[in-house]
Amino acid sequence: MSTIDRDAPVAIHTQISDRIRLKIASGEWPPHYRLKSEPELAQELGVSRGTLRRALSTLIEEGLLRQVRGRGTFVTSTIIEPAIAQKLSTLTEDFARQGVVTETAVIACELMDPPKPVAALLEAGVGSRVLRLVRVRSTEQGPVALLHNYVRADIAPGIEQQDFGVQSLFGVLEQTYRLKIASARRTFSAEPASDEVSAALGLPEGAPVQYLQQVTYLDDDRPVEYSDVWIHSGRLQVTSLLSRR
Amino acid sequence: MSTIDRDAPVAIHTQISDRIRLKIASGEWPPHYRLKSEPELAQELGVSRGTLRRALSTLIEEGLLRQVRGRGTFVTSTIIEPAIAQKLSTLTEDFARQGVVTETAVIACELMDPPKPVAALLEAGVGSRVLRLVRVRSTEQGPVALLHNYVRADIAPGIEQQDFGVQSLFGVLEQTYRLKIASARRTFSAEPASDEVSAALGLPEGAPVQYLQQVTYLDDDRPVEYSDVWIHSGRLQVTSLLSRR
Structure with a gap:
């Protein structure tokens, strides 16, 4: 991702969430894409983990990302996905x-x-x-x-x-x-x-x-x-x- | 099934296989249909189990029926059916x-x-x-x-x-x-x-x-x-x- 503009009038966590939103909207990060780990991503962006987490929280609240314990953070699918091919559920x-x-x-x-x-x-x-x-x-x-x-x-x-x-x-x-x-x-x-x-x-x-x-x-x-x-x-x-x- | 014509010039087992073929072709017996048990079916048709078996053998050879051990005789599906929704097979x-x-x-x-x-x-x-x-x-x-x-x-x-x-x-x-x-x-x-x-x-x-x-x-x-x-x-x-x- 391109670097953050520290002099911009927009908060850094907002810049980050905007960029991620764009990557999802463009399809560069498709549904089920697993984001890099928080330390990696924070380092890549040159921000603290706290700032990154705030950006991710915004996107989780918007339903664009979801976190799976022990697996990481994923781009949400916009389509409902029942597992009816796999189990005899309804x-x-x-x-x-x-x-x-x-x-x-x-x-x-x-x-x-x-x-x-x-x-x-x-x-x-x-x-x-x-x-x-x-x-x-x-x-x-x-x-x-x-x-x-x-x-x-x-x-x-x-x-x-x-x-x-x-x-x-x-x-x-x-x-x-x-x-x-x-x-x-x-x-x-x-x-x-x-x-x-x-x-x-x-x-x-x-x-x-x-x-x-x-x-x-x-x-x-x-x-x-x-x-x-x-x-x-x-x-x-x-x-x-x-x-x- | 209608009764067998014992005076017809066509062998009884052939009459039976013809009738079953018709039921399959018409969709009355669809793919995966399980036939009644051999004793039931023989009784219904008023023929011996030997005659019935000869008729079924013809249809199995033609690929219209298949027998599954312990489950019975089924109408074959004409469409290939891989189980790739169920298992991670290819x-x-x-x-x-x-x-x-x-x-x-x-x-x-x-x-x-x-x-x-x-x-x-x-x-x-x-x-x-x-x-x-x-x-x-x-x-x-x-x-x-x-x-x-x-x-x-x-x-x-x-x-x-x-x-x-x-x-x-x-x-x-x-x-x-x-x-x-x-x-x-x-x-x-x-x-x-x-x-x-x-x-x-x-x-x-x-x-x-x-x-x-x-x-x-x-x-x-x-x-x-x-x-x-x-x-x-x-x-x-x-x-x-x-x-x-």
């Missing part, structure tokens, strides 16, 4: 963990005869019914995901009477119905936004959306839930922290 | 595990000054160089992925002389350079195909592609590699098998 759970405030609009919550491919994947016998749940999840930025869930009603009788505007689907299955959700198979692909998806997420028709398809299994190996989820990639990115061994 | 490793034959075309393999955001994420100091590796992976169906990798040359000196048409990047890092790859951060999003991506993957410009961004870390916590990967979702779907606990 969007609701990941949002809650990250302190993201969301709203859920329930578009449909009704019993129906399952569409044939859904019936097959849920191993639903002839005449069996499923809950069809259609929801839109939104954050402050606007809608981030459109969810279509199908749940076997024989496994969770009466589930259509639950209020999914306030409760999560996994929450209801695990707490109200005492079901043991064990595993899921999720696939990820890029799809063009259909009429319905573009209207729900506020995207142009045909725009790329992140599509997830999932089948969820109980601990006795019965499939309980099938879902199609479409995600607005500009507002939410699926993240995995992976280990080699 | 496309090469997942292809090899699934017996998928791939070809790699090396488009570029050269040392360069890292672009600024890459330098930041790789914590590459001033004046340090990176390997820029550009590859296209193809299967029988055509190109499935375009990969841009950037590797810190100070950690793997001479890496630009390796032949990445035959060797994998992780293979070279782990075996030739004896580096311990420990973890990675991957994000998944849907993007419109750029000029370069559409040309490499044979997609129209602006068509949705699955985009992965990754930073890979060594066991001493140094970032060693950054990559951008664009995947043809019609030919390859990223899959995760996830556990709740």
Whole structure:
């Protein structure tokens, strides 16, 4: 970084935070960039660690930087990043963990005869019914995901009477119905936004959306839930922290 | 399923395999659908288990069904499904595990000054160089992925002389350079195909592609590699098998 102007009418810590803000805005310091250690950075800038810390505090308060104990200071991602590729958590759970405030609009919550491919994947016998749940999840930025869930009603009788505007689907299955959700198979692909998806997420028709398809299994190996989820990639990115061994 | 015509000039096992083929083609039995158990299915069709098995064998040979020991018989997915969202494996490793034959075309393999955001994420100091590796992976169906990798040359000196048409990047890092790859951060999003991506993957410009961004870390916590990967979702779907606990 260029040197600090000690004769400028602007406080030194403000000069430093301005420069860092610029580096973040220009993309030179991209999301997840780890800053040098405080002693290194302070030396490079020729300022005291106290002055540097004051500059960093400002940027942390603004949400541009975040500190991770034992790891250092990082540039914040401006995009919400649920870890749903890595763990069998749900969007609701990941949002809650990250302190993201969301709203859920329930578009449909009704019993129906399952569409044939859904019936097959849920191993639903002839005449069996499923809950069809259609929801839109939104954050402050606007809608981030459109969810279509199908749940076997024989496994969770009466589930259509639950209020999914306030409760999560996994929450209801695990707490109200005492079901043991064990595993899921999720696939990820890029799809063009259909009429319905573009209207729900506020995207142009045909725009790329992140599509997830999932089948969820109980601990006795019965499939309980099938879902199609479409995600607005500009507002939410699926993240995995992976280990080699 | 409708009953078998015992007076037809077509063998009973052929009638059965024809019907199953139709169910798969129509989507009534979608990819990953688990067939009923052999005794159930034989009873439903009114045939012996031997006849049923002969029909299933035909479909397994055709690649439409696959049997998993202790789990049953499933409809095969027609799309390759690497588990790279779930594990820190690479496309090469997942292809090899699934017996998928791939070809790699090396488009570029050269040392360069890292672009600024890459330098930041790789914590590459001033004046340090990176390997820029550009590859296209193809299967029988055509190109499935375009990969841009950037590797810190100070950690793997001479890496630009390796032949990445035959060797994998992780293979070279782990075996030739004896580096311990420990973890990675991957994000998944849907993007419109750029000029370069559409040309490499044979997609129209602006068509949705699955985009992965990754930073890979060594066991001493140094970032060693950054990559951008664009995947043809019609030919390859990223899959995760996830556990709740």
